[in-house]
Each structure stands twice: as C-alpha cells, then as structure tokens.
Amino acid sequence: KLQFLYLIGPVSSTHTMATAQVEQTVISLRGSVTTVVEFFGYAVNSLLYQRGVYPAEYFTPVEKYGMKILVSTDTGLKAYLGKVLQQLSEWMMRRMVQKLVLVISGGAGEAVERWQFDIDQDAIRKQQGPPPSETSVQREIQAIIKQITATQTFLPLLPDECSFDLLVYTHADADVPTTWELSDPKLVVDPQNVKLRAFSTHVHKVDASVSYRQQ
Numbered sequence: 142k143l144q145f146l147y148l149i150g151p152v153s154s155t156h157t158m159a160t161a162q163v164e165q166t167v168i169s170l171r172g173s174v175t176t177v178v179e180f181f182g183y184a185v186n187s188l189l190y191q192r193g194v195y196p197a198e199y200f201t202p203v204e205k206y207g208m209k210i211l212v213s214t215d216t217g218l219k220a221y222l223g224k225v226l227q228q229l230s231e232w233m234m235r236r237m238v239q240k241l242v243l244v245i246s247g248g249a250g251e252a253v254e255r256w257q258f259d260i261d262q263d264a265i266r267k268q269q270g271p272p273p274s275e276t277s278v279q280r281e282i283q284a285i286i287k288q289i290t291a292t293q294t295f296l297p298l299l300p301d302e303c304s305f306d307l308l309v310y311t312h313a314d315a316d317v318p319t320t321w322e323l324s325d326p327k328l329v330v331d332p333q334n335v336k337l338r339a340f341s342t343h344v345h346k347v348d349a350s351v352s353y354r355q356q
Contacts (some may be wrong), residue, residue: 281340
C-alpha cells in the first residue's frame with residue numbers, strides 16, 4: 142500500500158545538495174541514493190525553468206553532467222526543494238520510496254502536466270553483468286536532462302498562471318514529518334503519455350515519463 146505525500150511549503154530552511162559519492166564500478170546504497178536524489182534536484186530545477194513555471198531571471202547556469210543546467214536562485218524555492226530532497230534521501234535510505242512526481246497545475250488547480258520518476262529499489266537483483274561505471278551513469282542522466290529539454294518542442298504552452306507540487310510515493314508505514322501531508326495523486330484528465338529515458342546505478346533504476354493535457 143502506498144501513500145501520496147507532499148511538503149507544505151515553501152519551508153524556510155537550507156540544504157546543500159550532496160555531491161554524488163559514486164565509485165568507478167561499485168556503488169553503495171548511500172552512494173546510489175545520493176546520485177538519484179541529486180539527479181532529482183537538477184531535473185526539477187530544469188523542468189521549472191524549461192516550462193516557465195518561474196521567470197527565467199530566477200535561474201543561473203551551472204556545469205553538471207558535462208552540460209549546463211539552469212538552477213534556481215530564488216531563496217524560497219531553494220529552501221523548499223532542499224527540504225524535499227533531504228526528506229527524500231532519508232526515505233530512500235530506508236527503502237520507502239517508489240516514485241517522485243512533479244505536477245504542474247493551472248490557475249484553477251487542475252493538473253495540466255505530470256512528470257513521474259519511478260524508482261526501482263530492487264534493480265540490483267534484476268540486473269546481470271557488472272555494475273555501470275560512474276561515467277556510464279552520468280551519460281544516462283545527461284541523456285534524460287537533454288530529453289526533458291527536447292520535450293519543449295511538443296508540449297503545449299502552460300497557462301499564464303500555474304503552480305507546481307512535488308509528490309513522493311512512500312510505503313504506508315513510512316515515518317512522515319508534520320510538515321508533510323497526504324495528497325491525492327493529482328492526475329491529468331485524458332492525458333497524452335510519453336515515456337522518457339531511464340538510468341540505473343545498479344542499486345536503483347529510475348524511469349521517467351510525462352503526462353500532459355492536450356489543448
């Protein structure tokens with residue numbers, strides 16, 4: 142049984158995104174969690190910029206995964222995302238997370254876009270052969286970020302007024318801080334669905350997809 146959670150925010154706290162601790166060929170649970178959570182941080186920032194949820198002047202380019210990625214400079218947004226990623230990391234270390242979802246809603250609160258990242262926590266049991274190298278994992282992540290950028294060529298324009306929510310699908314027995322609340326899944330009505338690329342750290346496999354409302 143799963144529960145859908147979102148953080149009441151923004152939250153006035155700070156959090157520094159961890160640097161990926163990935164061995165060249167062998168990766169630990171903690172190292173894998175760090176890599177996945179860090180990817181989520183950059184992916185969410187990239188989505189908020191690419192989809193125009195926040196003004197372009199609120200972002201600055203940084204070098205990551207061998208490419209430039211736009212990340213937010215807004216204090217409130219950085220604090221909110223930091224809090225989400227910190228809690229996500231703690232849940233993932235306890236193997237409590239199944240997916241992270243970014244939902245973009247219109248002015249009336251209806252979901253118009255839903256970016257879903259499914260997390261397979263048993264990937265190591267299903268994969269054969271040696272673990273991927275750090276370089277291989279970075280290339281796979283780079284390909285997803287590039288694909289997110291490329292979706293702008295076919296995704297409909299968003300409403301002038303829009304907002305976003307981050308949902309974390311956890312096991313029902315996960316410990317939930319008081320700053321988080323249960324949520325409905327915020328599904329897009331009659332969506333178009335596009336499956337995106339995936340990446341694997343050998344410990345975790347992350348599959349990405351987007352659902353959107355066709356105008």
